Amino acid sequence: MNGIIDISWEGLAVSTVFVLLAGVTSLTLRLGLEKDLLWGALRTVAQLYLMGFVLRYVFGFDAWYLVCSVYVIMIALAAVIVKGRVKRPLVRFVAPVFFSMLLSYLVVTMLVTSVIVRVKPWYDPVYFIPLGGMVIGNSISAVALALERLFEELRLRRDEIELRLCLGASAAQASATVFRSAVRAGMIPSISSMMGVGIVWIPGMMTGQILAGASPLAAVKYQIVVMFMLVGATTVSTVMMVTLVRRKCFTDDERLIRR
Amino acid sequence: MIEVRSVTFSYGECPVLTDVSFAVHRGDFAVLRGESGSGKSTLLRLMCKLETPTTGCVFYEGIPYDEIPPRLLRRKAALLQQSPVMVEETVRDNLLLSFRFARSKMKSIEDRELRALLTRARLDHALLLKHAGELSMGQKQRIAFLRLLLMDPEVFLLDEPVSGLDEESTDALIGWLVELNTLGKTVFLVSHTASGLIPPGARLFRLENGHVMEEK
Structure with a gap:
């Protein structure tokens, strides 16, 4: 190179x-x-x-806690961006979004750097920050979509949800269809991007690596890993986030809140 | 059986019920009348804990609602919503919905029994496997009633149960409710036009300007 x-x-x-x-x-x-x-x-x-x-x-950092702190700040900023994107929220959701993204993205990125790419050390910021950053950047809209769908359906399907509550359902049972619909909305974008990748556009990461002198086939491997980690990370974070936020939409005595 | 004590309720800034107190006793057949928009539906929602009072308290057999697990309460004091909502595909699955949420036994009810119930509600028994979305309003309303009946609650809280029904079906439903009442079930029925719905011996309440009073 x-x-x-x-x-x-x-x-x-x-x-x-x-x-x-x-x-x-x-x-x-x-x-x-x-x-x-x-x-x-x-x-x-x-x-x-x-x-x-x-x-x-x-990139000069050589301690894992410094690198992870930078990543945590990036995720916090992403949670704030998500807050601005979701229209008509039923409850406050920044904390659960931050927490879900933090846990899932941190674990996924650590797995990728340590087990798949095998960077030594695993927290090498030259790998950790761009790879982790790509997951954040590509998942913001998916996370916002999932939340928006959750709030919208809870609003539109209030009658259905309350009917199930009247028939003895728990809050989770009463809103099971809404839950599925919100998680689906969050997962679909990363699945669709797997369909389109490499056909209509050369992903930015591959472009960068090719320009930097990497062989296209080496760049392809990185891109595959990134696409897969995006699917995994958005799945875990959406399920966690929708679970946490949905719980906030019901009171302790299993009533759907009104706003 | 259900006692509403000094209950006030508002949606946000908008007061709906002000200092409402009354009691429905075990075995009562009670009818609550009032203009539309007077807060009748809200009162029913409070009685099955879909809302909680702003101030005051509701009691079930002397126990404050706060101390009763909501699912248990809603199975005992069961609400029939004003607009019948069908959530499953077939009529059969809609009828059996409450069993899906029951914790213990998945009580098995044979289609034969369900068909008999449909016939009793003056519905074609062939509807059982039909798509619930294709039914008329009046049919849905009766399916919703049967669905509630199958849950076997102690108190029936009914919000305008006959609004989509013709005269004969109305009479049939009221007759059925009277029979359930004689078998020990408590009935609390809400309607804005209650003429023809009031069996002899029923207790009458009126909701006006946020207050409930009993009519003699």
Whole structure:
């Protein structure tokens, strides 16, 4: 491997031509997107550079608790993003979401680095953070979907749920169909992405590895592992999360709460 | 049997029941009348613990509702909801729903018995294996009643049980309830138009402006 060709500052400057082109288009066609374009372009540069510096710093960590702390912060940020995505929640859910993601993603990522990729040590941040980060990034929308489905169905199917309660069902029995539907909603995106991968798009991770000089076949193995770990991690986290959040939607004496 | 003591209930800011007190005794056939929107359904929901009072308390045979496991309570004081909800595919599975939730024995009820119940409710016994979603409102309402009956509760809390039924079916259902009542079951029936539903000897209550009073 020769490593990746570093893009020169001049080259980077030239790439702004693409954004300028969009800006000129917006002005001539009076699309009103100039401000958003400028703001978006500035944020792209700032956010990515910030991330670059943080990663350069984090990649110097050589203690497992430091690496894991970074990962925990990443998951906490993801839980906050999920909070913003879910419309009309019935109960507060950030804590259960954080807890479910934390447990499942941590275990899955540790398994992948230690048993599958066999990085030594398993917490090597160069592997742990990007692999774990990919699971977080790719599962945020699935987690939000599962929660949204849960709240929506609890609202729409109140009559059904209360009918079952009236016939002596427990809260879990009364909401079993809702539970299944929410877990399904959370699992489907990662399953569908297994169907589409490699046909219509080269995943970002493979692109990166190929550019960095890895053989496409080595990159494929990584991508397969990532897809599989995504399926496993979202399954475990969705089931945990939906279980915890559903419990919060019922009172101790098994009534569906109202909001 | 069920005593409602000084119960106040509001949905959020909106008061529905204010200082309601009354009691239904074992073996009573009681009818509660009141305008629609007066809080009759809410009162029934409180009596089977689908809601809890904002203040005050409900008692079952002298025991506060808070101290009775909700599933046990709902099996004893069973609510027939105003709109009949079918959740399983076939009529048969809907009828047997409560047995699926019963902890101990999966009581086996033969289709023959279920067919007899359908006939008694003036329904075609061939409906048993039909898709429940295809039934009319009046048919669903009777299926929902039979479903409750099969759970064998002590108190029947019925929310507008005859609203979708024609006159003959109404008479048949009321007759059946009177028979259950003579066999020792307690009936508490709620309706906005109670004419023709009141068998002789029934106790009459009226819900008005958030208060319940007994009519003589």
